[in-house]
Amino acid sequence: MTKAVVVGSGPNGLAAALTLAAEGVEVEVLEAAPTIGGGTRTSELTLPGLLHDECSGFHPLAVDTPFARRFDLSRHGLRWRWPEVQYSHPLDGGGGAAAWRSPDATAAALGADGRAWRQVFGWLTSRFDDIAEDFLRPMLHLPAHPVKLARFGALAALPATALASRWSTPQGRALFAGVAAHALRPFASPMSSAIGVALGTAAHRYGWPVAEGGSAAIARALAGLLAEHGGKVRTGITVTSLDELGSADVVMLDVAPSAAARIAGERLPPRVRRALTRYRHGPGVFKVEFAVREGVPWQHEESRHAGTVHVGGSLAEIAAAEREVHRGRMPTRPFVLVGQQYLADPSRAAGDVVPVYAYAHVPQGWAADATVAIERQIERFAPGFRDRVLARHVRSARQLQEYNPNYVGGDVVTGANDALQLVFRPRVALDPYRLGVPGVYLCSAATPPGAGAHGMCGYNAARSALRELRGKGAGCS
Ligand SMILES: Cc1cc2nc3c(=O)[nH]c(=O)nc-3n(C[C@H](O)[C@H](O)[C@H](O)COP(=O)(O)OP(=O)(O)OC[C@H]3O[C@@H](n4cnc5c(N)ncnc54)[C@H](O)[C@@H]3O)c2cc1C
Incomplete structure (x- = not known):
């Protein structure tokens, strides 16, 4: 055999x-x-009964x-479970933007930028099954759907800053910046849109389930x-x-x-x-798991219903933070991804105490503590957050590599x-x-x-x- x-x-x-x-x-x-x-x-990384994803959270x-x-x-x-809002992006002053399963609902909430959102993501969403068939394989093959793949590729090839210029409002630009940041690339570099375009389209086609x-x-x-x-x-x-x-x-x-x-x-x-x-290898992440009484008090209403919340402010701020990280410097205001998996899957919480997942992009191999920077960023859009935290579990980029050698320097x-x-x-x-x-x-x-x-x-x-x-x-x- x-x-x-x-x-x-x-x-x-x-x-x-x-x-x-x-x-x-x-x-x-x-x-x-x-x-x-x-x-x-x-x-159960923090308190008994709270289920924390140690690494991946959304699928x-x-x-x-x-x-x-x-x-x-x-x-x-x-079993997959979906949050009501797939991902959101709070901005200073209590506003923000959000992505729902429906590209139309997302576009409608974006107002002046709705048309551009629909133009990029609406077309791709209805053809994503065919496109995915080609990009889930090695690139050197005869594509099954060359025209669709070429249109996806034309958007994916752009620097994130170039694609983001299709949106004119701070909300539209920030919504794309948050999803583009998943690439862990400087926004001015070629193809830094690729991951954002794929994950943004997937949010409409499949959702971001837990x-x-x-x-x-x-x-x-x-x-x-x-x-x-x-x-x-x-x-x-x-x-x-x-x-x-x-x-x-x-x-x-x-x-x-x-x-x-x-x-x-x-x-x-x-x-x-x-x-x-x-x-x-790319930059690392610094991860903190929080046990939070009654969840994060986001000012932005949709963020209270979102599985994933992209925290980092405007497109320009996130682009600057990603550039710093890439140059090996820790930004004062890093890009932070907050996961609220319990909204889609309440079985992970214990009464009114819920598990909240957060990580910041940090330079490759970063060993210093980034907990304060992460909490400051969350507190900026959710005043009172820190007072609700009952326990924390922290893992630096270096500790992430010790936990799993595949994450070299914390490169997740x-x-x-x-x-x-x-x-x-x-x-x-x-x-x-x-x-x-x-x-x-x-x-x-x-x-x-x-x-x-x-x-x-x-x-x-x-x-x-x-x-x-x-x-x-x-x-x-
Ligand atoms: C903080 C964080 C957040 C993430 N968020 C998401 C997310 O939301 N959604 C998503 O899809 N992905 C996410 N990811 C990425 C995702 O987890 C990885 O891409 C995925 O797990 C890769 O799978 P893999 O099988 O290649 O390797 P891994 O899952 O890393 O598994 C490799 C395994 O091999 C073992 N191993 C390594 N070397 C040896 C050896 N020499 N001998 C024996 N065993 C060995 C390791 O112990 C480990 O168990 C995240 C990752 C991290 C760390």
């Missing part, structure tokens, strides 16, 4: 394992941490993918299905070399490129080793989203999952389509391995 070892049990490692096991491969997953899940763990790109259609994770308890009971439900469901197919998982095992993996026919590495270079060592062809060791997206790495990651290759060592593949978020708990990197990598196995006539169904 064909045997595979998967190193790392993040959503991509588990997705790769499941895809292989479902085709009759005997699979074992080895995980360094005591629990499975990588970026999809949920724990717009996991709802409807080829992987999600192939494997029914709901059979193992995965997993009922916490993101750990994703890992539980993946592991449940994997066990059904005979796959095994062992925790507490850190793999340092391919030599430790015995006679596996397939090895899937759910690790950062530099770790893959160490694990595969001298077996890697020099050009692949060079590409993996030169792979670039496993690789800088610069123009080259957005299109080709971890290197320019027709099949970017192959490492040039027979049977060894990279399947982490450092491969296409990139960061997120969607499992598509693992699914694509496993399909590449299955194609190669079939080519060799190996025994999998």
Whole structure:
């Protein structure tokens, strides 16, 4: 029987394992941490009964993918829950902007900027299923929908500041700035719109849902299905070399490129080793989990109903903060993402005490405390917030890397989203999952389509391995 070892049990490692096991491969997953899940763990980090997502919280790109259609994770308890407002953006003085599932409702609330919002996001939303089919794969392929992909690409290629100039009101510009900041790129750089355009469109097409009971439900469901197919998982095992993996026919590495270079060592062809060791990481994040009595008292009404709140003020302020972070300097007013998952999933709260998730963009490897900067930013739009905080759990960018080595320097997206790495990651290759060592593949978020708990990197990598196995006539169904 064909045997595979998967190193790392993040959503991509588990997705790769499941895809292989479902085709009759005997699979074992080895995980360094005591629990499975990588970026999809949920724990009581502050007070008993409060469920905090340790990493990923929102899953717009996991709802409807080829992987999600192939494997029914709901059979193992995965349920998506949507907030009323997908994301919001408070501004000074109590106003702000918000994105609903409906592009029309969002446009209507934006007033003078509604038409431009509809022009960008309305058209893309109705065609997003086709567009996603192309961008959830490695870029070097014959597109199934070239015209739609080209229109998406024309917007994605723009610097965020250029695309934002389509909006004229502070609300319209800020709403786009908040979603564009997810790229962790300077707003003036090429393709810094790409992530904002994709996530903004996904908010209208799929919403920004949370997993009922916490993101750990994703890992539980993946592991449940994997066990059904005979796959095994062992925790507490850190793999340092391919030599430790015995006679596996397939090895899937759910690790950062530099770790893959160490694990595969001298077996890697020099050009692949060079590409993996030169792979670039982006800025880090500093994360604080709060236990808050009665939630955050946002002045902006819609933010009280939003799953995600982008905190950072105007487009110009966020652009300046992102530029600073990129230059290795900590801004006084950083961009902060606040998650209110409990609004969509009240099971995470304990009475009137609720879990609130927040992280700030900080320079790569930043070890200093950013709690005060984060609280000041929230307090600016929600006076009285600090008085409601009952407990905190803090993790710096450096501690994030200690928690999970895939987040090098606190880089939560496993690789800088610069123009080259957005299109080709971890290197320019027709099949970017192959490492040039027979049977060894990279399947982490450092491969296409990139960061997120969607499992598509693992699914694509496993399909590449299955194609190669079939080519060799190996025994999998
Ligand atoms: C704070 C934060 C917020 C985020 N928010 C979101 C969000 O809202 N939505 C979203 O979609 N994504 C979000 N992400 C990103 C998302 O979590 C990741 O992109 C995703 O988890 C990547 O999955 P992966 O399987 O590639 O790697 P990971 O989930 O990082 O898993 C890798 C696993 O491999 C293990 N491992 C590594 N090296 C070894 C080794 N040598 N031996 C054995 N095991 C090893 C690690 O312990 C880990 O368990 C966030 C991430 C963070 C940190």
